[in-house]
Amino acid sequence: MDELLQHVVNAVILGSTYALLGIGLTLIFGIMRVVNFTHGELYALGAYAVFFLEVSLGVNFFLALVIAVIVGCAVGAAIEFVLLRPLLDADIDTTMLVMIGAWIVMQNTELLYWGGVSKAVMTPFPEEPLQIGPVFVSWLRLFVLVMALVLIGATYVLINWTKLGKAMRATFQDRDTAALMGVNIKGIYTATFAIGSGLAAAAGALLGPVFLVTPSMGDLASLKAFAIVILGGLGNITGATLGGFILAFVEEIGAGYISSGYRDAMGFLIIIIVLLFKPTGLFARAERIG
Amino acid sequence: MKRLLPLLWVLVIATVPLWLRDQYFLHVTITTAIFIIAAMSLNLLLGYTGQLSLGHVAFFGIGAYASALTTLGFNVELPGGLSIVHTPWPAVAGFVIGVIVAGLSGYAIGKLSFKVRGAYFVIVTISFAEVTRLVALNWVELTQGPLALTNIPPYTLWIPGIGEYEFWNKTAYYYLVAVIGLLAYVIIKRLVNSRIGRAMVALKENESLASSVGIDVTRYLVLAAVVSAAMAGAAGSLYAHYVKIIDPDIFLFIYTVTMVIMVITGGKGTLAGPIVGGVIFGFMPVIVRSFAAPAVQWILYGALMIVIVFVLPQGIVPAIERWASSWRRSRVGNDAVVLAGSKVREE
Secondary structure (H helix, E strand, O other), rough: HHHHHHHHHHHHHHHHHHHHHHHHHHHHHHHHOOOOOHHHHHHHHHHHHHHHHHHOOOOOHHHHHHHHHHHHHHHHHHHHHHHHHHHOOOOOOHHHHHHHHHHHHHHHHHHHHOOOOOOOOOOOOOOOEEEOOOEEEHHHHHHHHHHHHHHHHHHHHHHHHHHHHHHHHHHHOOHHHHHHOOOOHHHHHOOOOOHHHHHHHHHHHHHHHOEEEEEHHHHHHHHHHHHHHHHOOOOHHHHHHHHHHHHHHHHHHHHHHHHHHHHHHHHHHHHHHHHHHHHOOOOOOOOOOO | OOOOOHHHHHHHHHHHHOOOOHHHHHHHHHHHHHHHHHHHHHHHHHHHHHOOOOOOOHHHHHHHHHHHHHHHEEEEOOOOOOOOOOOOOOOHHHHHHHHHHHHHHHHHHHHHHOOHHHHHHHHHHHHHHHHHHHHHHOOHHHHHHHOOOOOOOOOOEEEOOOOOEOOOOOOHHHHHHHHHHHHHHHHHHHOOOHHHHHHHHHHHHOOOHHHHHHOOHHHHHHHHHHHHHHOOOHHOOOOOHHHEEEEEHHHHHHHHHHHHHHHHHOOOOOOOHHHHHHHHHHHHHHHHOOOOOHHHHHHHHHHHHHHHHHHOOOHHHHHHHHHHHHHHHHHHHHHHHHHHHHHHHOO
């Protein structure tokens, strides 16, 4: 029972960062119809930015987190501006190929610059974990959870209560009508990609210190983000949030009770099962696939 | 001339070991040829049916593992006290089993994933490839996991007059790969020029129209997937018995990407496309690695992929064809003008 409780706590913390990752991707996927293969690389970039700022430049950890998110937004905006804007009316396969190209370039640039050896990020949090009853939680992980929840909340506010969010929702529902109503579609696309990328970078910046920072960390992050988005349904932020937590639970329980080797396979099995039986996602409104 | 061209190409391919004396370059040629077979098989799906399958390396890897395991033998215990013991078979049987197992996985995966299209299809196929990689990594009893399958024996063939022949040296292996590559080319050529091929192209152009005129969409897509997967499996088997060691890294996504780059650079939906792209990207690493780290090679691949999509979205082969036909037309046009001019003079 205690063991189960510990798994649940771990899953909630992991799930909060998965949700961040998933929300970022579902915004881009839903609004722009772009399968963003660079998402995982922006996640890795967030982690590397923190590492670089803190370890190489000696910047304060918390300030490094903030800068990492800003860097993520800026790089995302640049990718959108340079690669996606000229392909505004291209079909989804074309943009997918371009994003795969961008992904390979980004990952190998990281590999070239920082090398293949994993990097550890130091944090100002005490090593001694917090004990609540039978459950142990490190201060760092608690901080990750709080920050992730704050960011998820901020995204909700942005989408539901701001003018930009309204324009984004309008673009998601009907791009052409939104454009006719005076929404600057190109601007919305750049903003969407920047926000989505910023969220991915935030997830990476928060998880980087928990795990290790490696050039290949983005691969699984991308694929897991796809799993979360598919679970939650295309463009559905609430779905992505729940999807993130579900994936974390399945992974944590699967790794704990079935086999830790297949931990990362859980996400893919979820993708396959969901797409075969309920391709619109678990929480989606009716929408045509395909 | 048109008739002689294929013969000329066969002649060029057949004489490669005669003028390419450097063993290293012969080695690169062999691995390139194996990847070209894989790229040709991907082209059948990507180019002719228009389905961007990004899990193609799964079939390559399944073919490689099935072939290697058939040849090496294994002893696996299943839950419930059952155990499967397989004694080693000859490598040629491994090849056949590799092709069959890959084809069957193509059937199963095709049957399941063609329920969805577009972005969803892409993600399902990637997921399948990742699951196979994780199985290869974790089912240590069968696959040795990260320790890899080693000492995979070469193919042996009984040739009348010579007897048992082992494909040890590079020249012999080159010819073996070349023959299978040509066979794959002919199969694809005949397939796409048949009724089935036309049905596939119809699906790519307009799926709802195609199904409305009575083309069984799923049947043709699954058929393409089976042929494509079996061919990729053959390439995988050739690879396994050539390098003699395979590990779960064979399933890495980057190999699928390599095949995709070969196909789209050369020209998807053309017979020569994967070959042209395959030659370019097969030999490029040799040149790039002479002056830069492997990471640079991948950066170049990624950048080239983006450039190709922007500059030559149809690929090299269609661009050359267009250029050649416009050149021919302009020449014919000139002739017509000259002809007309001479007529005027005659009058």
